[in-house]
Amino acid sequence: MKLIAKSLGNHIAKKSTEPVSANVIAYAIEALLGEAIKIVAFLTIGWLLNCFIEMLLVVFTYIIVRITSGGPHCTSYMRCFAVGLLTFTPLALIATLATVKSLSVLVLISSIVTAYGIYRWVPGEWHERKLRKTKEHYQNATIITVSIIFVLTVSSLLTKDLSLLTLGMAMQLGLLWQFINISPFGYKLIALLDQFIFNITNFQRGGSMHEKP
Numbered sequence: 001m002k003l004i005a006k007s008l009g010n011h012i013a014k015k016s017t018e019p020v021s022a023n024v025i026a027y028a029i030e031a032l033l034g035e036a037i038k039i040v041a042f043l044t045i046g047w048l049l050n051c052f053i054e055m056l057l058v059v060f061t062y063i064i065v066r067i068t069s070g071g072p073h074c075t076s077y078m079r080c081f082a083v084g085l086l087t088f089t090p091l092a093l094i095a096t097l098a099t100v101k102s103l104s105v106l107v108l109i110s111s112i113v114t115a116y117g118i119y120r121w122v123p124g125e126w127h128e129r130k131l132r133k134t135k136e137h138y139q140n141a142t143i144i145t146v147s148i149i150f151v152l153t154v155s156s157l158l159t160k161d162l163s164l165l166t167l168g169m170a171m172q173l174g175l176l177w178q179f180i181n182i183s184p185f186g187y188k189l190i191a192l193l194d195q196f197i198f199n200i201t202n203f204q205r206g207g208s209m210h211e212k213p
Contacts, residue, residue, distance in 0.1 A: 034077050041081070042088055054170040055092035061149060061174030062088075068141035069117075070124030071181040072190040079197045083190065091173040098169035103157055106169065107150070110176045114146050117179040124182035149175055 039059060046055025074080040123131060123138035131138070149171050156168030180186045 038081050038084060042084060045085070045089060046092055049089070049093065051092045051096050054095040054166055055088060057167055057170035058088055058091045058095065058174040058177075059084075061171045062178045065142065065145055065149070065175055065178045066181075068138050068145055069122045069178065069182055070138070071178065072124070072187045074190065074194040075198070078201075079194050082197050083193050086193070087177060091177060092170065095166050095170035095173055098162070098165040100157065100160055100165065103153070103165055103169050103172070106172045106176070107153060107157065110172050110179075111150065113176060113179050117182060118142055118146070121179070121182045121184075125187075146175065 042055055042059050043052060046052040049055075074083055118139055122142050123135060153168040153172050156164035159165075181190065
């Protein structure tokens with residue numbers, strides 16, 4: 001994937017009428033390709049487990065909210081994929097079990113967590129990326145996104161239609177997981193999962209369990 005991104009980056013840089021960095025373009029292409037591959041993999045797993053739509057909404061909601069609210073990152077592409085697999089899959093499966101009562105409770109919990117989270121945690125740290133706009137900008141953008149999600153969820157709840165309840169449940173689980181991510185606990189949890197996966201893969205290669213990534 002690095003070679004493809006580098007090749008495309010060099011090609012675009014040569015064709016550009018303005019001075020641009022081939023390395024920057026290659027990095028952006030690699031990131032986009034990586035995200036696309038991960039999403040396709042998650043959706044394929046959802047399809048195999050008969051929860052394709054639920055997986056789609058969990059992942060989509062998580063990504064959309066993450067754009068404005070930020071959040072922690074793993075230290076490698078594969079560890080990021082592994083953490084996503086370990087979290088999105090059970091969330092999508094849980095969404096298929098939605099009932100009026102369970103979704104109502106989840107909406108209540110999610111509304112409390114998101115309201116507090118927007119005030120205290122947004123925007124979360126974006127790895128090495130610097131924030132270009134004010135804190136209020138990211139908070140307001142997150143409020144708009146979250147409000148739309150809540151409107152859609154409550155609408156599905158009012159219909160009491162089982163198929164729509166599962167969709168609302170999936171959106172709320174994706175939303176709640178993202179806000180857990182940007183909490184102090186979430187940053188520690190992702191760091192622990194990242195290190196745990198690194199230790200396992202490094203141990204299998206014959207490395208030391210105490211070696212740093």
